[in-house]
Amino acid sequence: MSATVNGNGNGNGSVTAPAGVKLPIYMDNHATTQLDPRVLEAMMPYLTTIYGNAASRNHQFGWVAEQAVETAREQIAKLIGASAKEIIFTSGATESDNLAIKGVAEMYRERGNHIITQVTEHKAILDTCKRLEKAGYRVTYLPVKADGLVDLEDLKRAIDDKTILVTIMFANNEIGVVQPVAEIGKICRERNVIFHTDAVQAVGKIPVDVNKMNIDLLSLSGHKLYGPKGVGALYVRRRNPRVQISEQINGGGHERGMRSGTLNVPGIVGLGRACEIAGEEMEAESKRLIALRDKLKHKLEGSLDYIHVNGSMEHRLPGSLNMSFVYVEGESLLMGINDVAVSSGSACTSATLEPSYVLKALGLGDDVAHSSIRFGLGRFNSEAEVDYVADKVIDVVQKLRELSPLYEMVKEGIDISKIEWQAH
Amino acid sequence: MAYSDKVIDHYNNPRNVGQLDKASSEVGTGLVGAPECGDVMRLQIRVNPETQVIEEAKFKTFGCGSAIASSSLATEWVKGRTVDEALKIQNTDIVKELSLPPVKIHCSVLAEDAIRAAIGDWKKKNGVAEGAEVAQPTAR
Numbered sequence: 001m002s003a004t005v006n007g008n009g010n011g012n013g014s015v016t017a018p019a020g021v022k023l024p025i026y027m028d029n030h031a032t033t034q035l036d037p038r039v040l041e042a043m044m045p046y047l048t049t050i051y052g053n054a055a056s057r058n059h060q061f062g063w064v065a066e067q068a069v070e071t072a073r074e075q076i077a078k079l080i081g082a083s084a085k086e087i088i089f090t091s092g093a094t095e096s097d098n099l100a101i102k103g104v105a106e107m108y109r110e111r112g113n114h115i116i117t118q119v120t121e122h123k124a125i126l127d128t129c130k131r132l133e134k135a136g137y138r139v140t141y142l143p144v145k146a147d148g149l150v151d152l153e154d155l156k157r158a159i160d161d162k163t164i165l166v167t168i169m170f171a172n173n174e175i176g177v178v179q180p181v182a183e184i185g186k187i188c189r190e191r192n193v194i195f196h197t198d199a200v201q202a203v204g205k206i207p208v209d210v211n212k213m214n215i216d217l218l219s220l221s222g223h224k225l226y227g228p229k230g231v232g233a234l235y236v237r238r239r240n241p242r243v244q245i246s247e248q249i250n251g252g253g254h255e256r257g258m259r260s261g262t263l264n265v266p267g268i269v270g271l272g273r274a275c276e277i278a279g280e281e282m283e284a285e286s287k288r289l290i291a292l293r294d295k296l297k298h299k300l301e302g303s304l305d306y307i308h309v310n311g312s313m314e315h316r317l318p319g320s321l322n323m324s325f326v327y328v329e330g331e332s333l334l335m336g337i338n339d340v341a342v343s344s345g346s347a348c349t350s351a352t353l354e355p356s357y358v359l360k361a362l363g364l365g366d367d368v369a370h371s372s373i374r375f376g377l378g379r380f381n382s383e384a385e386v387d388y389v390a391d392k393v394i395d396v397v398q399k400l401r402e403l404s405p406l407y408e409m410v411k412e413g414i415d416i417s418k419i420e421w422q423a424h
Numbered sequence: 425m426a427y428s429d430k431v432i433d434h435y436n437n438p439r440n441v442g443q444l445d446k447a448s449s450e451v452g453t454g455l456v457g458a459p460e461c462g463d464v465m466r467l468q469i470r471v472n473p474e475t476q477v478i479e480e481a482k483f484k485t486f487g488c489g490s491a492i493a494s495s496s497l498a499t500e501w502v503k504g505r506t507v508d509e510a511l512k513i514q515n516t517d518i519v520k521e522l523s524l525p526p527v528k529i530h531c532s533v534l535a536e537d538a539i540r541a542a543i544g545d546w547k548k549k550n551g552v553a554e555g556a557e558v559a560q561p562t563a564r
Binding site for chain 1: 435462465
């Protein structure tokens with residue numbers, strides 16, 4: 001018996017790309033997205049002829065730039081149900097997360113020192129919380145259930161009279177699971193605790209309304225919704241109740257003192273336009289992506305055994321699918337489908353050699369976490385691409401399973417969980 | 425990560441994939457690694473009882489491309505050698521041949537372990553004095 005695994009370079013394996021499908025295919029839209037040409041078009045004047053500093057109050061170069069910034073502020077606010085004055089521009093979601101958490105921690109230190117978050121947050125949240133722990137704050141990291149969702153009862157129990165902030169993401173970047181944000185917001189409001197959500201993966205993909213959902217602080221980023229990199233925003237509630245944050249960057253007092261630094265006008269214009277497009281197209285686009293994602297899932301499930309979806313299917317972003325292909329190691333799978341850009345939860349793809357902490361938090365064994373692939377469908381993916389990717393993945397998984405001693409053992413009826421492996 | 429051409433070649437055209445009869449006295453089986461670590465290698469050899477030459481070698485590997493390439497290469501290298509010669513193969517030779525980066529050195533270590541484990545199993549079956557033994561998984 002022998003196995004041949006194709007996929008070196010240009011998709012020259014037994015599965016070939018149909019006409020009209022251009023390789024490589026980008027299907028990693030949780031990592032970043034392609035700049036929409038309409039966004040670039042909106043940005044171009046501000047990268048060329050309109051170069052004023054939005055903080056220049058004394059001449060029309062400044063006024064024009066400021067006007068563009070204010071238009072963008074309106075566009076962003078509209079997408080999340082906020083008012084324009086509640087939008088603070090930053091360099092991206094990592095900065096927004098840092099500003100929100102450290103800003104609240106510092107501002108409300110007198111009131112309490114307890115922060116609640118959960119284990120599958122992005123590192124921008126987790127590492128910021130760890131830093132605050134070193135500074136004397138207490139942080140509770142809520143577990144998640146097997147479907148990736150936090151248990152609201154756990155949250156209620158965790159809140160005490162010293163709790164000043166709950167920070168729980170809207171949608172997860174690895175598994176696409178959408179948290180019960182409105183319920184979390186309600187609990188926080190009832191208990192008079194500030195609620196921050198890292199909504200980077202959600203904004204522009206699914207409906208977000210800061211008032212209906214009782215969100216007090218919200219982080220978003222341009223490059224996750226077909227806008228430019230290096231620009232993001234933090235929503236800071238001004239009314240019912242007013243939320244205050246301590247600034248983390250000092251300087252010229254831009255953004256009402258909350259974030260000094262000359263505004264990135266072209267980036268901000270791009271972010272605004274990206275939000276506008278996302279708002280207009282969300283309903284139709286999310287239907288299209290759900291159909292494509294489900295097609296991908298059904299095709300894979302129709303041809304392969306021992307595969308499963310990680311995280312809730314019901315509470316999930318439209319374009320998101322994270323699947324484990326058990327008995328196949330994730331990096332070797334990526335190598336076989338290297339004309340398709342996706343991500344793996346495998347340790348081998350990271351510098352740390354540790355498999356994804358998010359998948360482990362769902363209770364997945366390391367072996368299954370090593371076998372996971374994250375598909376991130378986006379605005380520029382077509383049905384023909386989905387068909388090609390499904391066929392390619394099926395082909396490579398089948399070939400790698402012919403190579404897999406684990407798959408062979410399982411097929412022979414051996415329970416590999418009963419084997420005492422020698423960890424190395 | 426960029427792979428060397430040799431790793432890609434072994435991944436695309438793995439040599440000596442398969443299984444030998446575990447029960448045969450001429451066959452030694454090495455099963456090393458662990459699923460939770462992301463790689464498991466099974467390397468088998470069939471040894472000529474007269475000459476002690478490894479006449480056949482087969483492998484199956486669950487692991488990254490470098491792990492697949494390391495074990496594929498190991499089967500190529502052991503074939504035609506006596507068991508004593510095969511024991512001289514070192515992981516550093518595999519690293520060099522495949523141009524493995526530092527983060528993938530453990531793949532070569534595992535391939536060396538697999539060779540030693542297979543030879544150890546064959547020696548045990550045939551009552552030959554043990555060399556350096558490698559821990560193998562056992563049913564629990």
